[in-house]
Amino acid sequence: MTTYRMKTTSYTTADRDGWTELVAWGPHGVEDGPSPFTNQGEIHFMTAADAAPIEYATSWQRPFSGADLDAPAVDRLRIEPKYEVVPGTDVLLRWVEVTNTGDSEVVLERLGSAGVCVPTGKPLLTFLSGQWAREFQRRQVVLPAGRFQMESRFGVPGHGYAPWLAVQDAEGGQAWGVSLAWSGSWEIDASVEPAGITRIRAGRLGPVVVGPGETVASPRLALASSVDGLDGLARVWHEYERTLSRPVERKVLYNSWEATGFDVQFDRQLALAKRAAAIGVELFVVDDGWFVGRDDDTGGLGDWEPADPSFGEFVEEVRALGLDFGLWVEPESVSPKSRLYAEHPDWVYHRDGHDRTLIRNQLLLNLGREDVFEFLRSTLDRLLGSYAISYLKWDMNRPATERDLALDGAHVANYHRLLDHVRERYPHVTVEACAGGGGRTDLATIARADVVWPSDNTGPLDRLAIQDGFLLAHAPHLMSSWVTDSPGFFDPRPRSLRFRFVLAMAGVLGIGADLSRWTDEQLAEATVLIAQYKEIRSIIHSGQVCRSPNAVQYSGADGTVVVLAWNTGELTGAPFVPGRSSRVPLTALAAESYVDESGRRFSASHLTHAGLAFDWTPEFDADFTVLHPVS
Incomplete structure (x- = not known):
């Protein structure tokens, strides 16, 4: 047997009957005893591999229950499953390397990263769709039999599903999950197997062509588990994504798109930058429309030259206000009216x-071509080398259409190469990943970008659901929110300025409003809230994040607890009629008592069982509380 030992969990496999099987997966020590995965019964009308908790199977081994690799010439392939423990986390990475040992190409119809077994015969599946x-709408389904499938054929992870899945028993409890590190087209499915377990398959969509002597690696698939259910699983993902991220400060930004188009x-x-600087913003980002031919969405893409020759002077004027400068780009797209397309x-x-x-009146460049890659690299070098740009919002506002899925890998590889180039050559530049909103949110992109734009929808009530789903799969330091x-x-449903700020504080705070229309009172309130956000x-x-309906709790390493809360329901009617305060129960408190900013003292028992009180009114519909531990 082989045991991969993570921070608090372990994953144990054993070689049996010509393949590798899963023995146990869960808290340390779960492997000490009979395996919950082993099939104990007779096998009829199928192969032994079809009924086994097999770790990776070809279509020749497992012809009926679903294989991880499907190719017509498996006998010419050397398949090497790989495992990697991520230190300090409860995440195990799995992938395969496939080598063509023959003298002609082999077409892989399916290139899965792993087969992942979970000891639930009637699984509760949690996924993110929209x-x-x-984007990121949390959905759940109980699967008593059959197969559940998600995929994207857009050439990016897409808006329809996140490449992420969580599995629990139908009654809830312990959770297992997978997340795929692939920035192209993908698939994840879950099946209730004949022997009564749940098996997940995940990987990139084929076909994948492997030439003679060539080795192809599947995308990494991250595996995680937690005895603390979905919230605990989310914290595992957050901890893992922090290992992928650089220790850079995510600054309060202002983006001018919604003000000026x-x-x-x-x-x-x-003028907008001056107002932004006055209220405490740290970064000014100019969005679409700054380059030649870009009067609307029909032109300009591909011709990445500033429309105004005084662009460099403008950048320096913004920086003289004490602001960093950022720019929107969409490198992979081109307008038919552009010089580049001509x-x-x-x-x-x-x-x-x-x-x-x-x-969207645009076409997509074949980034898999080396000449296109070199053009985009030189374009980015020219922009970042000529101007004091410290932030790039990298967008992609259309999916691939004429692109064959066989070209997916080359496009993704060069997209990653470009991001790697920016990080290596311009380490001071923060990159925000965007694809018409949250269409490119995957672990491979997250490993190369610093923040993610979850959705173009900034409506506060809609955004609550979007951010709740995002935080289920991804860490708050990645979540750009305006x-x-x-x-x-x-x-169109009105919410107070405070509601919109407290909502945006849940991740990386940004402002996209038209500040030229804000009143002095609004600007003053924003100044206070931005200063308070910087402190927390x-x-x-x-x-560590704990989510509850209409509230999010963050617990710092020093024991400080921050609670953000919003009111989206009915008011109690108090003080005009009898009514009680709304309560937010807190969890996982490390200290025995706490004190808030006004000096009020609370026991951990009170905060856990009675909850933190909020008294909502029509005007006061959101708030945050900072609790300091009392030694």
């Missing part, structure tokens, strides 16, 4: 003899 502007006039941008129409994905499909005007484009930012970004 669409553009409705494509009309990027430097005098108005500078010179290189063959650089886009297309099929000869067919019309080229426009989405304060925007209310009522706004997505959400480190706890929010690095603390």
Whole structure:
């Protein structure tokens, strides 16, 4: 047997009958006893591998219950499953390396990363689904039999599903999960197996062509488990993603898109920057519309030259206000009206003899081509080398259409190469990953970017659900969240400025409102809230997270607890009629008592069982509390 020992959990396998099986997966010591996975019964009308908790299976081994690798010439392949423990976490990475030992190419119809078994015969599956502007909606389904499947064929992880899945017994309790590190098209499915376990398969979508003597690695699949259910599993993912991230400060940003759209006039941008600096913003980001030909969404992409020759002077004026400067880019796309497309129409994905499909009035560059990669690398070098840019919002506003899935790997590899190049050559530049919102949120992107844009929808009530789902799978230091005007484009339901700020404080605080229209009172309130956020930012970004309905609790390493809370329901009617305070029960408190900023003292027992009190009114619909441990 082989046991992979993580921080508090272990994963044990054994070689049996020509393959490797899972023996145990859970808290330390769970492997000391009979395996809950071993099939004890007779096998009829299938192969032994179809009924086994096999770790990785080809279609020749497992023809009926679902294989991890499907190829017509398995006998010409050398398949090496790989395992890696992530130190200091409860995450185990799994993948395979496939080598073609023959003298002609082999086409892999399926290239799975792993088969993952969970000891639940009637699983409760938790997944994140949605669409553009409705990403990360938490969904659950009990699967008594059959198969559950998610996938993306968009060439990116997509808005429809996150490449993430959690499994529990139907009654809840201990949770197991997987998350795929792949920035292209993917699939995850879960099946109730004949022997009464749940088996997950995950990997990139094929076909994948492997040439003679060539070795292809599948994407890494991260495995995690927690006896503390979904909240505990989320904390495992947060801890793991912190190992992927650089220790850079995520600054309070202002983005001018919702204020100005494509009309990027430097005098108005500078006026917004002055207002932003005055209320405590640290970073000013100019979004779409700054480059030649970009008067609307029909032109300009690909011609990454500032439309105004005074761009460099404008950047320095912004920086003179004490602000860092950031810029929006969409390197992989091109406008048909651009100079780049006129010179290189063959650089886009297309099929000869067919019309080229426009989405958002743009086409997609074939980044798998080395000449396209070199062009984009030199473009980024020119921008980052010529101007004092310290933040890039990297967007992608259309999926691939004419791109064959066989080209997926080359595009993804060069996308990763570009991000790696920026990080290596320009370590001072913070990268925000975006794809029309949350369409590119995967572990491979997270390992190369510093923050993620979860959704274009900034409506506060919609965003509550989006952020709840995001925090189930990803860490708060990655979650870019903006304060925007209310009522706004997505959400006409009014909420107070305080509600919108407290909501955005749950991750990396940003502002996308039109500050030129804010009153002095709004600006003054924002100044106070931004200053307060800076005092608790480190706890929010690095603390242990516990979620509850309409509240999030963050516990820092020093024992300090921050609670963000929002009111989205009915008011109690007090003081006009009898009513009680709303309560938020806290969990996992390390100290015996706490004191808040006003000096009120609470026992941990009170905070756990009675809960932290909030008295909501129509005007006071959100708040945050900082609790310090009393020694």
